[in-house]
Amino acid sequence: xxxxxxxxxxxxxxxxxxxxxxxxxxxxxxxxxxxxxxxxxxxxxxxxxxxxxxxxxxxxxxxxxxxxxxxxxxxxxxxxxxxxxxxxxxxxxxxxxxxxxxxxxxxxxxxxxxxxxxxxxxxxxxxxxxxxxxxxxxxxxxxxxxxxxxxxxxxxxxxxxxxxxxxxxxxxxxxxxxxxxxxxxxxxxxxxxxxxxxxxxxxxxxxxxxxxxxxxxxxxxxxxxxxxxxxxxxxxxxxxxxxxxxxxxxxxxxxxxxxxxxxxxxxxxxxxxxxxxxxxxxxxxxxxxxxxxxxxxxxxxxxxxxxxxxxxxxxxxxxxxxxxxxxxxxxxxxxxxxxxxxxxxxxxxx
Numbered sequence: 325x326x327x328x329x330x331x332x333x334x335x336x337x338x339x340x341x342x343x344x345x346x347x348x349x350x351x352x353x354x355x356x357x358x359x360x361x362x363x364x365x366x367x368x369x370x371x372x373x374x375x376x377x378x379x380x381x382x383x384x385x386x387x388x389x390x391x392x393x394x395x396x397x398x399x400x401x402x403x404x405x406x407x408x409x410x411x412x413x414x415x416x417x418x419x420x421x422x423x424x425x426x427x428x429x430x431x432x433x434x435x436x437x438x439x440x441x442x443x444x445x446x447x448x449x450x451x452x453x454x455x456x457x458x459x460x461x462x463x464x465x466x467x468x469x470x471x472x473x474x475x476x477x478x479x480x481x482x483x484x485x486x487x488x489x490x491x492x493x494x495x496x497x498x499x500x501x502x503x504x505x506x507x508x509x510x511x512x513x514x515x516x517x518x519x520x521x522x523x524x525x526x527x528x529x530x531x532x533x534x535x536x537x538x539x540x541x542x543x544x545x546x547x548x549x550x551x552x553x554x555x556x557x558x559x560x561x562x563x564x565x566x567x568x569x570x571x572x573x574x575x576x577x578x579x580x581x582x583x584x585x586x587x588x589x590x591x592x593x594x595x596x597x598x599x600x601x602x603x604x605x606x607x608x609x610x611x612x613x614x615x616x617x618x619x620x621x622x623x624x625x626x627x628x629x630x631x632x633x634x635x636x637x638x639x640x641x642x643x644x645x646x647x648x649x650x651x652x653x654x655x656x657x658x659x660x661x662x663x664x665x666x667x668x669x670x671x672x673x674x
Contacts, residue, residue, distance in 0.1 A: 325365065325368060325385060326368050326369075326370060326383060326384045326385065327361060327365055327368055327369050327370070327384060327385045327386075327387055328370050328371070328372060328375065328384035328385065328386045328387070329348045329357070329358065329361065329369065329370070329371050329372065329387055329388075329389035330372045330386050330387065330388050330389055331346045331347050331348045331371055331372050331373050331389035331390075332372045332373055333388070334347050334388070334389060334390040334417070334418075335347050335373065336576060336577050337418065337419065337575075337576075337577040338350065338390075338417065338419070338420045339420065339575075339576035339577070339593075339609075339611075340420070340550065340576075340591060340592070340593030340594075340609065340610065340611050340612055340628075341420055341423070341533075341548065341550060341591075341593065341594075343593060343594070343611075343612050343628070343667060344550075344551075344593070344594045344595070344612055344660075344663055344664070344667070345594075345663075346358075346371050346373050346374060346389070347389060347390065347417075348371045348389045350417070350423060350533070351516060351518050351531060351533045351534065352392060352417070352423050352426060352427055352430045352516075352531070353392075353427060353429075353430025353431045353432075353433060353434040353498065353516065354430075354431055354434035354435065354438060354480050354498040354500075354516065355434050355437075355438075357389060357392065357417075358371065360392075360393055360398065360434065360437070361393065361398070363398075363437060363438070364398045364399075364401070364402050364437075365402070370384065371389065372389070385408075390416055390417040390418065391411055391414050391415075391416060391417075392414055392415040392416070392417055392426060392430060393414050393433075394413045394414050394415075394433050395433045395436045395437050396409075396413055397409050397410075397411065397413065397414050398437065415429065415430070419575070419582070419584070420548065420573075420591050420609075421548075421573055421584045421585075421588055421591065423531060423548045424514070424529055424530060424531060424546050424547060424548055424589070425585075427496075427514045427515075427516055427529065427531055428477060428496045428513055428514035428529070431477060431478065431480070431495075431496035431497070431498050431514070431516065432477055432478060432496055434480075434498070435458075435460065435478040435480055435496070435498075438460070438480070439460045439480075442460070444459065444460040444461050445461040445462060445463050445464075445465060446461075447459065447461055447467060447472075448467055448468050450468045450469045451467055451468065451469065451470050451471070451472060452470075452471045452472070453471075453472050453474075454471075454472065454473040454474060454475055455473070455474040455475055456474070457474075458474035458477070458478045458479065458495065459472055459474050459478065459479045459480075459481075459495075460478070460479070460480050460481070461481045462481060462482050462483040462484075462485070462501070463483055463484075464483050464484040464485075465481045465482065465483065465484060465485045465486065465487075465499075466485075466486040466487070467481065467486075467487040468487070468488075468489055469489040469490060470487050470488075470489065470490065470491040470492065470493065471491070471492045471493065472493050472495075473492075473493065473494045473495065474495040475494075475495070476494060476495055476496070476513055477494075477495035477496030477497070477513055477514075478495050478496055478497075479493060479495040479496070479497045479498075480497070480498045480499070481499050482498070482499055482500045482501035482502070482503065482519065483501045483502070484501060484502050485499045485500065485501060485502060485503045485504065485505075486503075486504045486505070487499065487504075487505045487509075488504070488505060488506050488507045488508075488509075489507055490507050490508045491505050491507070491508065491509040491510075491511065492509070492510050492511065493505075493509075493511040494511065494512055494513050495513055496513050496514060496515075497511055497513065497515050497516075498515075498516045498517065499517045500516075500517060500518040500519035500520070500521065500534065501519045501520070502519055502520045503517050503518070503519060503520060503521040503522070503523070504521075504522050504523075505517065505523055505524060506522065506523065506524035506539065507524065508524065509523060509524040509525065509527070510525070510526045510527070511527050511528075512526075512527065512528035512529065512545075513528075513529065514528070514529035514530075515527050515528065515529060515530050515531070516530075516531045516532070517532050518531070518532050518533045518534040518535075518536070518551075519534045519535070520534060520535045520652060521534065521535065521536050521537065521538075522537045522538070522539045523537070523538045523539070524538065524539060524540065524541065525538060525540060525541040525542045525543065525544065526541075526542070526543045526544070526545075527543075527544045527545070528543075528544070528545040528546070529545060529546050529547075529587075530544045530545060530546065530547040530548070530549070530589070531547075531548045531549065532549045532553070533548075533549065533550050533551045533594075534551045534552075535551050535552050535649075535652060536549050536550070536551060536552060536553040536554065537553070537554045537555065538555045538559070539554075539555075539557075540555075540556070540557035540558060540559075541557070541558060542555065542557070542558050542559045542560045543560040543561065544559075544560070544561060544589070544590070545561065545563040545587075545589050546563040546587045546588055546589040547561055547563070547589035547590040547591065547592075548590075548591050548592070549590070549592045550592055550593050550594035550595070550596065550612075551594045551595075552594055552595045552645065552648060552649065553592050553594070553595070553596050553597060554597040554598070554648065555597075555598055555602070556597070556598050556599045556600035556601065556602055557600045557601070558600050558601040558602075559598055559600070559601065559602045559603075559604070560602075560603060560604070561589045561590040561603075561604035561605075561606075561608065562589070562603075562604065562605055562606040563587050563588060563589035563606060564586065564587060564606060565606050568586070569586075570583045570584075570585065570586065571583070571584050571585060571586065571587065571588035571606050571607040572584065572588075572607055573588055573591065573607040573608075573609055573624075574609040574624065574625040581607075581624070581625075584607065588606060588607040589604070589606070589607070589608075590604045590608050590610070591608070591609045591610065592610040592614075593610060593611045593612040593613070593614070593628070594612055594613070595612060595613040595641075595645050595648075595664070596610050596611070596612065596613060596614040596615070596616070597614070597615055597616065597648075598610075598615075598616035598617065598622075599615075599616065599617035599618075602616055602617065602622065603621050603622070604621070604622055605621050605622060605623075605624050607624060608622060608623075608624050608625070608626070609624070609625050609626070610622075610626045611626055611627050611628035611629070611630065612628045612629070612664070612667055613628060613629050613636060613641045613645065613664060613667075613668075614626050614627075614628070614629065614630045614631075614636065615630070615631045615632065615636060615644070616630070616632075617632050618632060618633070627671060628667055628668070628671050629641060629667070629668050629671055638664075638665065638668045641664070641668075642656060642661055642664065645660075645664075
């Protein structure tokens with residue numbers, strides 16, 4: 325059975341995520357949306373925007389890509405392939421800020437999916453562990469002289485990840501493959517550090533998608549950071565208005581600021597960075613490939629390819645992205661350059 329995740333209607337509404345790559349590659353919980361399906365139906369999951377135009381879609385079971393499947397949903401679908409189960413216990417992703425709102429729930433769902441019937445690697449006795457039955461450590465991971473408290477939700481530590489000394493972690497929490505949590509990190513529940521990231525400081529209910537850095541002190545809360553981003557030392561965001569009022573965030577789909585509730589931090593698109601001691605206003609949205617710096621609070625919406633208060637020259641942006649990728653042993657691909665070129669050209673046609 326082939327399943328087609330229909331992402332086309334939702335990519336725009338989830339900006340700045342879904343701009344560089346399909347929204348099906350959004351990480352929410354431990355896995356991306358695509359990876360959740362792929363785990364149950366390996367080799368049988370396809371994405372609308374990545375499928376050849378002449379493909380016969382009648383051969384696929386078409387499912388909206390903005391459905392975040394629960395474990396029960398996926399297990400039922402696996403057993404009863406000819407019937408579409410109820411989505412009542414799933415989450416529907418309509419806005420980008422729902423990524424951090426649903427993340428604690430998604431970690432719990434993914435934890436059950438990934439660890440069922442498996443045995444965790446041993447945790448060093450140098451650590452203080454609370455509710456070890458809710459903690460799963462993959463092979464090659466290293467944890468020493470830290471506190472892991474899984475009372476309020478599971479803790480998942482990916483393959484070859486490392487937690488340095490003195491970290492304090494409360495679940496639900498996920499640390500992705502090859503990622504590192506530096507000395508003294510203070511991590512609150514609902515937090516996901518994706519694969520090959522570097523993180524520390526105070527982090528609460530936030531997601532770093534992959535290959536991103538929050539490598540120094542500073543606060544990150546109720547936020548989503550895309551892939552290949554870097555937060556300079558001392559960077560912090562506000563997630564609550566001083567008035568205690570409703571937070572509004574920029575919606576590209578509505579071309580306006582939209583109420584999101586009482587908590588809302590920072591949404592940062594892929595390949596964006598900020599200088600040391602950057603202060604982000606409550607409910608800030610940063611687009612794709614931005615370099616944020618200045619001596620005041622940043623604007624609440626920073627458009628794609630912005631350099632300070634000016635335009636980020638495309639060739640320089642690509643060169644800078646490649647510099648960052650080289651630090652992690654990779655290089656920018658032709659496909660990435662072509663995708664970013666389209667985003668750049670779209671901005672300058674507006």
